[in-house]
Amino acid sequence: MRKLLGVTMAVAVGFGAAITVAGPAQAAPAVEITRVYVNSPGTDTSSNKSVNGEYVKLTNRRSTTVSLKNWTVRDKARHVYTFGDVKLKPKASIVLHTGKGTNSATKRYWGRGWHVWNNTGDTAYLRNSTGKQIDSCSWKKVESYKNC
Template sequence: MRHRKAATAAALAIATTAGGLGGLVTAAPASAAGSVHLAKIYYNSPGSDNRSNASLNAEWVQIKNSTSRAVSLKGWKLTDASRHVYTFGTYTLGAGRTVTVHTGKGRDTAAHRYQNRRAYVWDNTKDTATLTKASGARVDSCGYNNARRSYVTC
């Protein structure tokens, strides 16, 4: 492993000196800086769909902050293809943290937010989650088309 790192560093130094990779060496890919993104959607809660609060809360979306800084999600929106909208109030997602947005009712915490709905949001076979900033700029989307599974990793 050590030999491979040394060889890669040497090749990079030679290419940079020769002008071959100059711009790429100083500019890291956007994904390396991290992002706030949809991580997982659990769209088909276990058991029968009886609209109990426990069943509604077993339907959720996880949002991950993979940056090295906290990000305010105030005014950000999570929507599905049918245009159900959950809007974050005053809320900050810590660096490296994940928040789970449940469909049903509950008490909001740093790790769990609740839409306070009495009906399901996420279709059991096909849907798309979209996360947008308060400005309306799209941050991320994640779709699925699979009735055999209960969740999708985005």
């Protein structure tokens, strides 16, 4: 039996078979961009309703609270939103609207008067307080939103 096993291994190696050991899986980020609503309903206007039709949804995938203080969301054109003292509870989501509004535990408002996300293609970047990129979501032309 031992001799047969040795012959089998030798044949496998002789034919170029590779024996690999799986490495550790890449850890998913604690907070992910889960959706970008890039094309608000209707014609793009400077009305707050139209601008707030755009948003980025972030989701905490961990079982612990994550502080988003000084984290940023930005696009390719370097429009940047910086979070204040915001804590995202385990498995919870927060929506960042492009326009103006009243912040809450589940909604934040960028305060812009015009749209940020390009309907024809763009990238949303999420960076932590040290500037390290945590996640990104890219799209080409989409109807309304991109699930990431």
